[in-house]
Amino acid sequence: MPARTRAGAGRRRTGGARGFLAAVVTALMIAVGSAAPTGGAPAAAEPGTGTASTPTIRESALRLPVGPEPDGPVTLDVSVFVAAGDGRRPAILLAHGFGGSKADLAQRAQELAQRGYVVATYTARGFGVSGGRIHLNDPRYEIADASALVSHLATHPQVHLDAAGDPRVGVAGASYGGALALMTAALDPRVDAVVPAITWNDLSASLAPSGVLKRQWTSVFFSGALAGGAGPIPTAPAAPAAPVAATTSRLTPPTCGRFAPEICALFLRASAEPSRANLNALAAALRGHSPAAVLPKSTASAATPSRMPPTLLIQGMADSLFGIEQAQSNAADLLAAGATVAMRWFDGGHDGGSIPSDEDMWTWFDRYLTDAGRGRTGMPIAAFSAPVPSLRRGAPPRTLSHDSPPRGIGKIDAATGPDQSTAPLAPTPGAPPAQRLISPPGGAPAAMVTLPGLPGGPDTAALSSTAGIAYRLATLPGQAATFDTTPIQQTVTVVGAPKLRLSVMSTASDATLFLSWWRVTPTGNTLPRRLVTAVKVATTPGRSRTVEVALPAATYVLEQGSTWRVVVSATETGYAVPTDARLYTVSLARATLALPTPAWAQAGAVAADEPDSEVRGVGLALALALAVALAGSLAIRWRSRRVDRHDAREDLADIPLVVDGLVKTYRDGHRAVDDVSWRAERGQIVGLLGPNGAGKTTTMRMIVGLIRPAAGRVYVHGVPVHAGSPVLARVGTLIEGPGFLPHLTGRANLAAYWQLTGRPQDEARLEEALDVAALGDAIDRPVRSYSHGMKQRLGIAQAMLGMPEVLLLDEPTNGLDPPQIAAMRPILRRYADSGRTVVISSHLLAEVEATCTHVVVMARGKVVLEGAVETLTDSAATTIIDLAAGSSPRRAARIAMALRTMPDTRVEVDGVKLAVHSQASRADVVAAVVSAGGAVVGVAGHRKLEEVFLGVIAQGDAAPGGTEPGPEQPDDPGHPPRADGDPDGDPDGDPDGDPDGGPDDGPMPPGGRAGASAATRLDALRQVRAR
Template identity: 40%
Template sequence: FKKLWAGIFFSTGDTDPSSPGGRPAGAAAGNGCGRFTAELCSLYQRVAVAGKPDAGARALLEARSPSAVGARLKVPALLVQGQSDSLFTLAQSDAMARTLTANGAPVAVDWIAGGHDGGDRETDRVERRVSTWFDRWLKRDTSVDTGPAFRVSRTGGVDSTDGRATLRAATADRYPGLTSGTTDLALGGTPQTFTNPPGAAPPAVSAVPGLGGGLSGLSSLGVGLSLDFPGQHARFDAKPQAEALRVTGTPTVRVKVTSTAADGSAVLFAKVYDVGPDGRQQVLPAQLVAPVRVEGAKAGKDVTLTLPAIDHEVEAGHRLRLVVAATDLGYASPVVPARYTVAVEGPLTVPTAPGLSNRAAALPRWVWVLPLLGLTGAAALLLTARRRTAAPAPDPELTGVPLQITGLSKKYKGGDRYSVRDLSFRVERGQVLGLLGPNGAGKTTTLRMLMGLITPDEGEIRVFGQAIRPGAPVLSRVGAFVEGAGFLPHLSGRENLDLYWKATGRPAEDAHVDEALRIANLGGALERAVRTYSQGMRQRLALAQAMLGLPDLLILDEPTNGLDPPQIREMREVMIRYAAGGRTVIVSSHLLAEVEQSCTHLVVMDRGRLVQAGPVAEITGSGSTLLVSLSAEIDDVLVEKIDALPGIGAATRTEGGVLVRLDGIDPTTLIGELVRLDVPLTGVGPHRRLEDAFLTLIGGAA
């Protein structure tokens, strides 16, 4: 009997007779049942006093359950179930999935983060999936993608910018159920005797229904709330894991239970903890516990315990611990004292769902908007679901193009001014592209739109033919270091890299950590806390983080900040070698001499617009930018004369002469015009310095 949840329901339903809706006949005022019908009111009062349902209660509950009509349900069903939910556990969606599948109905199962205990961090994603499900089965639109047959959201780490848990997803083309791909773990420990205390108090704590969400959602990161009182439980440990083990489903174990209660019964609460290497720190996945009532155990009785359904990774060096307790805060227990003895009769069998594959998922929102009633919440969700905005289809002609930006514009918030306006350019494989422009040119805004961090007002960005949206799967092929990297200061450099990669949900062997660490070149500092790092060391660690997984497109925003000259040279060589392997690098920097030495192509921006794009050699030395050498001292009047000539785009004074950008005039005609103006000319030739070409392109100091 779920004591706390039932109490919450009936106490919130006990309304004043004068309130809208009133109270139906048979429901007495102040009886704790409120607007519930008389027969349900009577059921609750009997069960709340007895602590267990009688035969009449069971019959009524079964008659009102969806299981009563399960055999008649044959419509397509999307089952969305919260993992942190002590009211409706994952076993509920499993039972529905098995029933509907047996009826021949199309079924998809989605285990979301949160639940009645854990808040709702995936409202937008679930609403989009509900919309597409309706589009497919109500509108009969066969072109929509309703998603995988099974999806589970997993906590993958912590976003270092705001401390929020990040989510990733694992999917399968069929629902595996709760017992697929099992592994047996031997449990140690002799038979143990413990006590059910008088009045069942104090009770053990697994979860506080409706209130324990923040911690239950972070249980996979080693955070949780649980309490078992000494002398009121037995525990049995498995050996530490040699390698990580992902448990997906319901673990089971066979035990022998003996009870000293007068009727030979025992009420037990079974749970499996993840125990750290020190043996003391333990976390209860999803804060869930399984209640079991055992009858006829006076002389001992063999029982198979079915533990709560969970999706949880046990790290290498950690071990699982089975705890069987006599009490739990959320449930009713016998108030008469008794002693129970529990002995393990077999291994702990854990399901692993081997068919699941991981993929990256969007960062979550941390929203505490939890409906109290499951059916009411589901109905509200379906009624208010917004239609999904479909992403543009992939462009097959651009699948080999790392980046193409077309007509990109973004206005400043709350105004009509543009930070980026009508920007278009293309980047090919093997290029090291320098993104140049003065402060306020729109470079970082462009990079943030490219990463899906902000949405453009107009235009589109395609990476390998895929349109960029927040959380777009193709972003898994992009590594980025934009506006500085956030690290957890108390962790070492290596631990930060490991945690970051875990958050991606990709296999550890795909990280190519050794290559990234060679680039970082931090030596022994890699094992020190990041808070002890210099700025240069943080930059190198950020570069290594961006290069984990050897992404096909690497984006670096001011990567040389804080580096000394040898480190800058090393960074330059890294970028060149990286692109030489067929990958692409985009680097934004103010160090023009470094850009000139490391980049093959340039995009120059000013005031949000594209000024020029092309190979470095074309922009610095050939084509439209020339250096006019003079024999006399250069003054502003002379520069203005040259700038006023027809066909001159811009003229800028520089060391050794005047930089001239041609716009409709050829070099021969230019020389004739300079002679006509009596300019003391000593030569006109191609310019070879990026700094001067850059200043010319953006109009000097503007």
């Protein structure tokens, strides 16, 4: 028996995901050997305990003869791993996945050998350099091979024996190897513990659920065997190589690779023609190669204990091949036979995702294989555990655990009870109660929810950015019916498969349907688990049939206020669908969705509005820092209030907002705001206008104390404003967009904001603010589900909390649609009519003209124009003529042609309204209209605010020395505080912000800015009006 020694073989592996994904490419996942270990690696002196040293692992390779094929003998490629040391120890047999080999298990074997086990790995029959063909875990072949390996371990001098020929042994494997492990444990009583992972209970139900063939998975499965080649199949070294090769090629077609001929023929027929007869023949064969066929069915008793060893089932929730329902069936069979069973779900599987830790497997084997473990009572781990998606983006999932046997976990057996709840279900708004689905001829085009190997974990990052595309691919026009829940009333955790009852009618003798479960969001519907349920319903053409169907089993969190959608599709890319054209009619037979919500799973549920332990921990960590800062803050506030009282302006006490000579100069010399002065009176809506870089936002930020001016002051009712001024409690703001906590609902965000103000709750006037937001039921949904416009409306409502005397809104209509903008106008007018003041910074000139009473126009950091909108838009050069209602547009056009003969005259026609721009007097214009046959019923002089604005800006650009406005620079990391202690970055270094380094220049003169500036503005206004 050849042997080789590997020194330092105990070094741990960290790249387990590579083996996991490689198995997806070749077909079914490789064995447990692909999972990334996380626990320590004790040495081999005593199984399950070990020492801190790293022993030398000895690997012995051999060829083990096993049962022959019809055409000759077979040997398997086997390796046995043992750590240095004396004494007997338990053994573990590791089985690989479909398309793999013993090489996939080497690292795992070394780690288990370090823990004190004798570990055997092998390449299964039909793979690698082992002989034989692939029979898909036939008890006569692959399962018999595993029993032969158990017998071989009984002969190993270092394996512990419970009796002659009976080694103390555990078996572990994943996917193909997992079924082999479970079936070996059922058929060989010498197995003492078993850990099967992501495997099947009934292979026929896995590959053809409800009689619908998983065409894509079947093709991947079949091609995995072809990847090994169709050439000569290796057999025992003693057998003549050439005759065996010749016999093989005569018995097996090249297209079958190393599949046994009878299995290959069934696959080929079912894939080419998925008729009921072909599928039934394949299903019968596959069912006999499944744990369901060999697990004991009788209930054990004290007199007749279970012959199944303790079993740890591990199953993934990102698995479109072997879903959670397969592990549930295995658990049910094992528990019925009286076995000790634990079950683990994880966010991974054949479609990728996370990889489960080895800790539970190690703990399981240590408990049931070692002498020390057998001396203990009870299971070493919880009977059931599963991760639950977190409601907070980026947060790790929480883990559910339950100590009772996993009997019926995730299944709904009763109509009511503590482990079940219901959610009202109805057709999606706009959809009829009975929805028609087309199954197109040839089955194409087909919807696509999942494909073999497509990432399937919760909130998959690779697909989150294309949620809208994914939903459109899953709901092709005419092929899908949709049903929505009402908003969830209370956050609940679902463990298992929700169920609903459908009424189905088909034009054929059956209907093939596919169900998926989506979360409805304004930004695009998302699929928490990229899985579908396939259902085939036998029907009588033209007659409906009621059927209960289950959605994909997994863990879900249904957040309060969220809406969920059941999509029923007639096609799915990964499945074989009918090729004849069919029409299905689907409706709800019961208007509720049954949810498996066990009471024990709800205890740890954390609603998105509630702070979790991590948030509370951060709060406690900050408490000390806040306490230290509090003393300094109180001292600064006391000093600030003294300054406020000293610098208050009694003459401005009745004026809500006064901006007096503001200057902001940055370190690079750019003057973003240059001597800006204006005021906003009670009852006014003031629009702050200007091109990009004019200094509007910088001015707004100085008004509320976010940045300090280099010179000038801002007064609210005569009290100077600075950061933290108490007078800011009388100001509501929305500047540069709202900032909300995404996991909180809209209502909770408003409540949290108001709580931070420290003011009584009854002063918030929350209901009035909610009326402004006009979000309806969405106010109780998390903000992360809001559209941009919804967030903007919530931001305006937040600014209005407490109904402040001064309301500052920076681009408030950003993201609002035209009806929402129109609805905002009367709200702001009523707000101002109540004696309050509103200031709006906006680029939408038409909206400012329609909403505001006054405007302030800025350019290059200066105020270039201000005044009442009505005054600024009044123009002697513009005459608006309203013709009589009976006038025709054709007559209005003829009148316009006549007016254009006047010198320097331009006419715009809007139905029966004429806008005449002319140097002629208004009386002459009216006389000319009457002379041309017009019946005048109204005359006004008005020009658009846009013309005034563009005229002033153009005039400023054309002025001598005019320059292009520089970029508006906020007080941010681009202009950080100076190291010399000057917090403003002003060139003078003077903390009072005055550029000359001297005292403040004193109060603003009555009437506003200095005389020269006022004269300049007045002259500019006169020139604009004269145009």
